[in-house]
Amino acid sequence: MRVLERSIYRGPNLFSALPMIRIQIDLGTLEHWPTDRLPGFSGGLIALLPGLADHGCSYRAPGGFVRRLHDGTWLGHVVEHVAIEMQRLSGGDVTRGKTRSVKGRPGCYNILYHYRDEAVGVAAGAHALRMAAALLPADLARVDGIDLLGVPAADDPLDIGAIADELRAMLRSAALGPTTRALVEEARRRGIPAVRLDDRSLVQFGLGSRQRRIRASMTGRTSLIGAELAGNKHEAKRLLAEAGLPVPRGTVVREAEEAVLSARRLGFPVVVKPLAGNHGRGVTTDVRDEEAVMLAFARAARHGRSVVVERQLPGADHRILVVDGKVVAVAERMPARVFGDGLHRIEQLIEFVNEDPRRGVGHENALTRIVPDAALLATLARRGRTLGSVPLPGEEVRLRDTAKSFRRRHCDRSHRQDPSV
Known part of the structure; x- marks a missing residue:
């Protein structure tokens, strides 16, 4: 086999309305070796990935893909289903795929399958190719051009557990936060395309002239001044106080000794936190003595030069x-x-x-x-x-x-x- 091309479609495309990954391969000699002519291949594959027995394939019922294996299907089709199953094992909710021959080019196929995360989807395809090759007779077990996918080979291409763990780790590192994830899921429920644009939760809703972008709960229509003020805890608190809303007393400091003096003036217990932080990083609550203030300041200062010390107020x-x-x-x-x-x-x-x-x-x-x-x-x-x-x-x-x-x-x-x- 040889990998010829790789494409990632993030919205409706020539092949599907869903986001898809396309891997074009040339089967070469394997064009003459469908699965029913490969002794032990189908049984070995199902033993490795029992979940393939649930794939309906063209029969649209569990067991459909296994039936295709025994009747004889080509390796491109096998790679499609393995890539889908590896994503499912890693926690990706995908089921859609198809493999089509390239017109006028015997032995060439476009393998297409749905994905939720681009990197995980491409990695699943690369591992599927190597897995299928590893189950072939030694004189056929070769995949050229796979470097085009940019995915390092696993130590053992048939170690399903290790590969699934790798894909899960990739999913975790790229996971959206709870707010962004809720908005993306709601958009998809309403039939609105949602495409992640980077690794910092920048997401695009819709396509063309009607598209909108968000990052977490901030949209392209959010005021720049409003966003900057919200990122400065002390300034935001000052504006709330001027509007007549109750806020805790506090100061901004840059030295540990200043933090201790501020805590004395404010009275214990206090809260110590970075001036511009989120997700609770560097925040220490219920600080009740000067030694604890020093430790809390050091923790907060790792997230920015300016640190807020303020009275702790009870509540939810x-x-x-x-x-x-x-x-x-x-x-x-x-x-x-x-x-x-x-x-x-x-x-x-x-x-x-x-x-x-x-x-x-x-x-x-x-x-x-x-x-x-x-x-x-x-x-x-x-x-x-x-x-x-x-x-x-x-x-x-x-x-x-x-x-x-x-x-x-x-x-x-x-x-x-x-x-x-």
Whole structure:
């Protein structure tokens, strides 16, 4: 086999209304070797990927693709289904694909399949080619031109578990945040094309003259001045105060000693955080003494030169999503926590919580897995705890100072937002 071309279609295209990846191959000698002439090939493939038995293919019923294998189909068609199945194993919800011969070029085929993430889709195609080749007799097991796909070969092209783990890791690293993901899913539910444009959550809705772009919940119509003010916590708070809204007293500092003096003037407990940050990075709450202020300042300063020190006010933490001037969803954000049972250590309770299927790494799921890192250990230490402590039955143990997870409080059903927002 030889790879001739690769294309990525991000919107409606000549072959489909769906985003598709196209890999054009020349089967060469394999044009004369459909699957029914390759001893052991079909059985070996199904043993590696049992999920292929669910593919309906042209018969539109489970087992259809297996039937095609036994009746005899060509390697391009096989690669299409393997690329789809590898994406499914990695968590990508894709089912659509087709393989067509290139007119006037015997042995040449366009392999086309749907994708959710471009990089994962291309990698799935490359691994599918190498996998199919590895199942062939030694004198046929070669794929030329595969460097065109830009995907390094796996240590073992038949190690499905390792390849699936690699694809899952790629999906996690490229996952959209909960707000962006909710908006993208809602757009797709309404039949609006949604295309990711970069690795920083820049997304395009629609095509042509009617297209719009967003980044998280900020759109192309968001005021630049408004966005900049929102990114400056101290300035935003000043403007809210001038409008008559209650805000906590605080100051901006650049030195640890200034932070300590500010905390003394404001009175403990205080909150210490970067002036321009997000996602709770570098934020320390419930700071109750000068030594803790020094540590909190060092943590915040890693995210920017200017640091905010302000009085801590009790209350709930909410995130509000507004679309076209209308509140469509409100989420209560809660710091990670576990509840004791009088029997298990905190580290065991964390393991139990992480068994929740809604939890994943980074943004891959609605909730984030709890990782016992340095910040978590410091939070426990401030409360006189360690991972080995055994809390009393029903006792709440806070593991983080800032919130990462969400609990939906309100949602406008006409928008059907994802429950993670």
